[in-house]
Amino acid sequence: MAKIKNLPENTLERLIIYFKVLDLLEKNKIEAISSEELAKRCGINPAQLRKDLSFVGNLGTKGVGYSVKSLKYNLKKFLGITQEWNLILGGITPLAEYLLQNKALSKAGFYFMAAFDRKEANIGKIINGVSVYSLDQLDYVFKAVKVDIGVITEEETPEIYLEAFLKHNLKAILNLSSVPFFVEDDKIQIENFSFEMSLTKLSFFLKHLA
Amino acid sequence: MAKIKNLPENTLERLIIYFKVLDLLEKNKIEAISSEELAKRCGINPAQLRKDLSFVGNLGTKGVGYSVKSLKYNLKKFLGITQEWNLILGGITPLAEYLLQNKALSKAGFYFMAAFDRKEANIGKIINGVSVYSLDQLDYVFKAVKVDIGVITEEETPEIYLEAFLKHNLKAILNLSSVPFFVEDDKIQIENFSFEMSLTKLSFFLKHLA
Numbered sequence: 001m002a003k004i005k006n007l008p009e010n011t012l013e014r015l016i017i018y019f020k021v022l023d024l025l026e027k028n029k030i031e032a033i034s035s036e037e038l039a040k041r042c043g044i045n046p047a048q049l050r051k052d053l054s055f056v057g058n059l060g061t062k063g064v065g066y067s068v069k070s071l072k073y074n075l076k077k078f079l080g081i082t083q084e085w086n087l088i089l090g091g092i093t094p095l096a097e098y099l100l101q102n103k104a105l106s107k108a109g110f111y112f113m114a115a116f117d118r119k120e121a122n123i124g125k126i127i128n129g130v131s132v133y134s135l136d137q138l139d140y141v142f143k144a145v146k147v148d149i150g151v152i153t154e155e156e157t158p159e160i161y162l163e164a165f166l167k168h169n170l171k172a173i174l175n176l177s178s179v180p181f182f183v184e185d186d187k188i189q190i191e192n193f194s195f196e197m198s199l200t201k202l203s204f205f206l207k208h209l210a
Numbered sequence: 211m212a213k214i215k216n217l218p219e220n221t222l223e224r225l226i227i228y229f230k231v232l233d234l235l236e237k238n239k240i241e242a243i244s245s246e247e248l249a250k251r252c253g254i255n256p257a258q259l260r261k262d263l264s265f266v267g268n269l270g271t272k273g274v275g276y277s278v279k280s281l282k283y284n285l286k287k288f289l290g291i292t293q294e295w296n297l298i299l300g301g302i303t304p305l306a307e308y309l310l311q312n313k314a315l316s317k318a319g320f321y322f323m324a325a326f327d328r329k330e331a332n333i334g335k336i337i338n339g340v341s342v343y344s345l346d347q348l349d350y351v352f353k354a355v356k357v358d359i360g361v362i363t364e365e366e367t368p369e370i371y372l373e374a375f376l377k378h379n380l381k382a383i384l385n386l387s388s389v390p391f392f393v394e395d396d397k398i399q400i401e402n403f404s405f406e407m408s409l410t411k412l413s414f415f416l417k418h419l420a
Contacts, residue, residue: 012414016407020389043392079410080417087409098308099405104365104388108406110413149412155314172412174405178314179230182253189415191408195309195384196318197226198401199297200289202359202382203320204222205399207290 011052015075017042018049022072034065081109088147089115090161091154092122092132095176099151100128110149114141116161118154135164142168152177221262225285227252228259232282244275291319298357299325300371301364302332302342305386309361310338320359324351326371328364345374352378362387 021041025033035053039046053060053071056078060066076082087110089096099105100112115132117123125132133141141147149172150165152158158177165173166188173190175181180192231251235243245263249256263270263281266288270276286292297320299306309315310322325342327333335342343351351357359382360375362368368387375383376398383400385391390402 007418009411012411013407016410017390020407024389043390043394080413081410083413083417085409085413085416094308094311098304101304102405104406105409108410110406110409148416149409172416174408174412179234180227180253184253187419189412189419191412193403193408195312196314196320197223197230198384198403199295199315199320199359200226200291200318201219201222202384202399202401203290203293203295206295206358206382207293208217209397209399 007055011055014042014044014048014052015056015079017044018052019072019075019079019081022068022075025068026072030068032065032067035060038066084109084111085148086111086113086146087149087151088113088141088165089130090150090152090158090165092117092119092125092127093153093155096151096153097127099153100130112151113145113147116164118157118160135160138164138168148172149174217265221265224252224254224258224262225266225289227254228262229282229285229289229291232278232285235278236282240278242275242277245270248276294319294321295358296321296323296356297359297361298323298351298375299340300360300362300368300375302327302329302335302337303363303365306361306363307337309363310340322361323355323357326374328367328370345370348374348378358382359384 018038021038035050036046039049042049056074089099089112092115096115100115112130115127115130116135116138117132118135122132123134147170150161150170151174152161153176154161155177158175158179159181162173162175162181166183171188173181173188175190175192176194178194178196181190183190228248231248245260246256249259252259266284299309299322302325306325310325322340325337325340326345326348327342328345332342333344357380360371360380361384362371363386364371365387368385368389369391372383372385372391376393381398383391383398385400385402386404388404388406391400393400
């Protein structure tokens, strides 16, 4: 991941973690928390947490700690979670169908607007309210809606979706196929994830250390 | 992720990427590749690639490059992909059902041996050949089969599965719930992933840079 305005990727990941933990604390009706306690809950040392939160603006009060509600709100704003984001899907796979049914994503502000597939039989289907188009119809979809993020789930020819999405000026891609993609362009952000790679990392750990 | 015998986590991730790309090259009947070309396909600079591969043992031949087949084989052995790994699942969710049906994982050597759930109605179900047990039956399952990796997919009480799995001495956890887990124990490895966190990272990039 490219450096975002001097914010290191690891800091960004930790900020998202703080947000998730604060969300949980708020649900459990906890109103204030010290940096030590919050750091402990997040598995991070307190100095690191304070340093990370300085990117967002220093919001703690000495002796009282952080207000859960206001720190959560500030993180939410900083991370862009208050906004809504439009997604398109590349490939109708079991994973795509899972994502289309996933209520947590729309609750978090991520909405699938369209899906694309290369199999004739899938074109025209509607899955949980989302229409499936052929790749020929990309122009039409990009004209009809603002698209923010492309999600690729197809395993056979994921590069076809990547190329088509980048050609239409998409700047953010979540690639869930098992082969990772890289582009040498700071203006484009690709996140690569596969279950297989995560499990391979764990099995490597077991083989060599545990 | 803890440092594995001086192998940095980033190097490990890149080694897995090289393996996946070599696998693709082999499928496309490419027999040899230079470090420059392989590095380019992986989006990495050649010096870094050569440095990474030195962990595995230097296998290239000057002027010829790497044999795709033998480099793939050596990486496979180094990464532990030649082995088979037994998995258990915590929580019967749509994501769990997706994973249980996923043929790519078993093809890569990852086999689900059992699943656990807290809902009475799910206990005793068999999903794609995998039985669903209650958490009371963990002892029984751990006695019956060797378990390597625990995969947590439940959103409501993921910590209950984490605690139960660690109590039974599991050393490797893939946590797919949206709240990440951390433990201060070098002998335990937890990978945290959620679609929501990945999409939040991308939306942050869009908000601040694109």
